[in-house]
Amino acid sequence: MDSAEELPALHDALDLLHKASRTPAKQRVVKVSSIVDVICRHAFESGLDQDAFRDVVQLVSVKTNLDQTSVTTLVKNLYPAQRVPADVVVTVVGALGQGKGKPSPGTQESLVKWLTAIHEIIEDGNVLSRLYGVLFGMLDMISIRTSLCHLLSLITRRKHVKPFRIQQLLELSRGLGNEPALQGLLRVYKDYYPDIILGSTSTSRKSFAPRQDLEWRTRISAIQEVSATTDAFSVDHHDGFKVLRKGPKRSKLAAVPEVHTYYTTETSVTLEGIDNVEDFVEKLDRIEPPGQLISLLTDPLLQKYVDLKPSPIISTRLDLWLASCLEEQYEAERLNAGDAQYLTEVLDGLFKYAQYTKTLHPTVLVFLKEYLPIWNGQDNMDSILGLLSYIPIESFADVYSAYLSPAEQALAGHGLDTHAKLIDFYTSLLQHQATLAMSKNDHHTTTTTHQILTDLTTHVAALSTSLLLSLPPATGATLTSSILTFYELLSTSSKPHIIPIILPPMHLIYLLSQTPGSATTLSRVCGIIGSYKVSFDQHPKPVKDYYPASVTDSLNFCLRDLYNLLWVSRALNVVEQKSVGLYCHPALRASLKDYLSGLDREYAVGTAFGLSSNACLASSSAAAWRAAEEQEIEREGYDRNSIRYHQGPVSQRSLEVLKRKGGVCVDWDGAGGYKVFVLNWLAERGLAGIRQFMFATVTDLKGRV
Incomplete structure (x- = not known):
């Protein structure tokens, strides 16, 4: 049911509910529970808009003829479609307390619990603070005291903690004994005034507000995700x-x-x-x-x-705490007597702080240098690798010897996932170093950065190649993806005169491009090489003044090899000073040619890796052809009963034969041709790297597309 049909039903239900609230139960002609069900279902599915929301709140905030079950159900289903307006909060607080027109104690209890649930999603975050005195003054009400203490514990700030309120709480506590919720509120007050002397210092899980109901949290998050409001929020905001x-x-x-x-x-x-x-x-x-x-x-x-307000005193206090804490943790771990949870919390906190400052505290560097050699490679892996990604580097060799090598040794032997995490770590390290280079643009720093990035990428290339060759191809999908992510970042990070263009070794690119059965991997490899081509195209000219011929030749060989592989049916072709054929030896290529032609005269090495026959792309290309064929039949109005369908695989020759024998007329290489159609079809399904590569390689192809 769409919203245009639902909203009138909701408004009708609200009108009926208002009439029922003024009518004694025995005189009603409509069943209240069915009306409540309509309203609650709408609230649960899409939230209540502000008009309907105010309508329901005003109804449950006064004494009416509605039964307690119906009112409680309405309060529990008060899901707002937007942030809660301040006037609604005032209305709810006004419903609390003693009075002839006030709702029942049960309803008031439900309303206080509802305020606790929504206190973080109120439009005006200060409204409950301004009403603090009103809420505090109701602590003598037995029926709502527990929930009220929970709410006050959440909203209490330093400005609310007054001597007279401390006195009132202490008197209540002495009169009521060890009431958990009241002790919890006193504990909050004691946090602000440590001199408060409590009769009992014990607290329990009932002393503070319980976590919001999981169903409520899930629904309010889902409602906000589809809400039309631009001021979306989360209950964990x-x-x-x-x-x-x-x-x-x-x-x-x-x-x-x-x-x-x-x-x-x-x-x-x-x-x-x-x-x-x-x-x-x-x-x-x-x-x-x-x-x-x-x-x-x-x-x-x-x-x-x-x-924003640094001072020597603050720095000294931090240094002393960290030095003492980390030294204690290191000694405990060295003696196998550490508190795992305590160390986890410290490392998580240090990582969060490093993410904020983008640097590592010197004391943390000292700790890591001592701790990594005794680290088991599993505990707190994400935090430790996260911290290492912010490590300052003056010499990659020195940092590798002191920090990275011990980390790699600790991670070795812990399964495939740790290999991928190690490459992910180097990706984060590369990103941080590139960011630093962009922010410190001077001649000395640039020279140092070039060397650091070169050493870093050389190490990752050797590590990646070693890992890929040592693992069975079918088990390395996550590792392969991590390696590709590293080179996707590297291929797009260059900045003339600041961050150099650093190519991966081409044997690694060729190894990745031949990953069995993975169209995604082939597409990403093509996208990486396409990005490098764009980087060189956009680099100040002449490029030879900045990079030796061996670098540009290496990329050009790779461009031609992939172009021959996918586009022009010359796969594995070796031409001196032009292409290396993915390092396939000419004798091996000749043997493959003889083998394939012996199977079928239509088979050939050159076409075996193209869009139509490539093992990674064949099924997708076939599906693309079916879509292109259907599109052409529809556009030209062919008779489906008499049209000749292509049996595949598609080739330039087969398209010509198809046209002569009564099939659709589709070009092989034209602007609206088969190959261009396949490029777009693949890109629309997440394999855009191949099209990106072809755009970078064939200068006029983008215009034709």
Whole structure:
């Protein structure tokens, strides 16, 4: 059912629900449960627009004749199609408390739980903060106190923690005993005021708000993905301008603590009190640093604060914590007495911080140099390789000896996936080095960068070739993809006078191009070579002043070999100073020719690797021909009962025969011909590399297409 048909049904259902809410149950002629079902189904499938959303909220926020089950069902299905408007939040908060027209205690409990679920997706993020005093004043209500404590625990900031509220909470706690939710809220207050003395310091899983219902989270995310609003959101949204809180299940012994500013006064400005970017910018110069600066490893707001307001004291505090922590972790690991979870959290935090700063802290470099030789190659692999991708390089040989070689040795022997991850790591390292080169454009740096990138790519080429030759072809798909990703990045990273054009060894390209049965691999190889051709075409002229003839000759040989292979039926052809025939020895080519012609006089080496007969492309080319043939039959109005269909494989000669014998008329190599059609057909199905290669190689082909 489309939206044009659904919306009137929803509005009709809302009208009926309003009438039912004013009519005693015994006087109704329509069953309320069926009306509620229509509204909830619409809300569950596509969310409620703001008009319908307000309508339902206003209905459940007052006392009516609707039964409790119907009202609870409506509240549980309040899925907004957009962010929740501030006035709706005010309406819900206004429904809480004692009063003649207030909804039932059960409904109020459901509304508070709903506020907890949507508190991060409100249009005006400060509306609950402004209503904090109203919510806090209702803690004496037994029916909603637990859920209210959970909500307040989530929205409490430094500015809300006042002496009179601390006093009220302590009095409530003494009067009620060890009520879990109240103890949880007191624990939040104690984070801001450590001097608060609690009667009991224990908390349980009931002390804090439980995670949102999985079904609710899944539905709200799905609704937003298809929502027409441009202000899409996620229930896990965090914009980096609020202190990051990870919830009550976080271990008290966590390696990286959350941000807390201790011993503050009512006039103090803290990171915990920041709610948005405007607030952060306005108060930056007055913000007091938190108690443990190491929280910046995981907290985006603290990272921004330290980056924008650096100081020697802050740097010293970080250095001391990292040096102490990492030395302790290294010694523990060396003695096989380490805490795996603790080390994981530290390394994950260091990696996140490295992603933010794009550098490695010197203490981390010292740790990695000592730790990598004893690393088992499996624990925290992603974090360690991620950290190594940001390693500063002055000499690739030195860095390889100290860091990369131990990492490779640790990874060796852990299966095929680790080989692919190793190549992925080198791709990340290449990307970081290229980014550094672009940002530091001076003569000395450029010369050093050229040498670093040359040494790096030479090593990866040797490593890739060794891995490909040592693994069975059928088992290396992931590794092959990783190698291709590396060269896709390398082929598009060159920048005249800054980042040189560095070719892969052509024997590796030829090895990859002959990967059995993979059209995707062949397409990506062609795309890589096409990108190199474009890079040389766009390079300042004359190219020979920048690159030796051996480099350009190597690429030209490869261009001709792939062109001969796919386009002009001269596969494996060796011509001195022009092509090497994929390093196929002329005697072997002659033997293959004799073998194929002995099977069928139509068979030939030259055509065996073209678009129609290539083992990787034959099935796709056949499907493309069927589409082209059907298109021509439709366009020319041929009689399908009498038309002669091509039996395949398609060749220049077979198309001429087909035309003479009553089939469709399609050129072999023209603007609308078979080969051009196949190129486009493959590109539309994810194999665009072959077309990209042909565009780069045949100068007039792009215009014909």
